[in-house]
Amino acid sequence: MIDMLKHTATLSITILLLMVSLCAVVVAGQKRYFPEGALDPASTGSDGFRNSWYSGQLEVMSEPALKPVAGTRTYRFTWLRTFNHPVAIRVVIGQAQCTLHATELDGAGGSAPGRVYRQKVEEIAPEACARFEAFIRDHGFWSIARRGSAVGEDGSEWIIEGVTDRYRVVTRWTPESGPVRAIGEQFLSLAGWKYPQREMH
Template identity: 70%
Template sequence: MSKHAATLSITLLLLLVSLCAVVVAGQKRYFPEGALDATSAGSDGFLNRWFSGQLEAMSEPAMKPAAGIRTYRFTWLRTFNHPVAVRIVIAREHCMLHATELDGAGGYAPGKVYRRKVEAVDPGTCARVEAFIRASGFWDLPRCGQTQGEDGSEWIVEAATTRYRVVSRWTPRAGPIRMIGQQLLALTGWQYPAGEMY
């Protein structure tokens, strides 16, 4: 290889690396640094990119505390099935449901919007969900559960009231995160076959 060709190859390689860095840096991050895995920056960054990419495809907002508003979101990322996010926003006596399901797969490309629902929910129903979240000990749960496996699903619950918290579990078969996720999912009225409820 000539000196000119080697210089050109190195220049092209540096340009490619720079472009990749810009693309990664330009992706919206939905979670504070260390919120998903405080023990490993690499794992935390990987999860943040994965979860954020799915939420961005749904046009979901990043959650943060806001005066007079309480927001809860369940994000369901199944390896081989459609990604789903269900969010309730409680402000004074009003409660709004925002639900989105994509046509891709939670472990792969998110795809495009398959269905979306935005509607008012009875404030009493939202109050019961919120009371369950408090009673479940959500605010004191460890942020992460067991290590992820190859095939399964991420159950991610976020809350933004006067403070923000996110808790995730890999394919939970029971426990508070599964129960919170099921309650929020039930608000949509969407039905899923038993084989897809993993």
């Protein structure tokens, strides 16, 4: 009986180690959308976890990793609500035109992302694009703290990226007010997508 228990325990540990190894391989092979340390410079573990989580959602949306490109400025809002559809809205400002790319998945931002629920790609008028970029600048995107102090389990992650000749990402957990909230809502307004108030967290 004791030998059987030892064998069972050994087998369980072996299976557990195998599962951990497989998970490590999957994470190691996953595309990373954010520079190392950009999401949480104070904690390697937290930074890696967030990078894997956010990247997994963006990869399902077929979003690109944002990097400086000569003559182009790009901004992206990623909205990951624990129990609601994940959303990413990207604005690309080039020399000839300004384009909006929006994707919503049918899964949940805190777990399985699901599949594409709806998408849109459309050109934005130069005047509207200029107002949008001024809004981001005037709300201090390039100078506010990269991370907020609030954390929690259920809620939402508001992630805003900007890339010109440099890259920056700012995140907040369930912001009720402030510049990140205002900028995120501006992205949603530009996309023309509206959500019930109970989902606006």
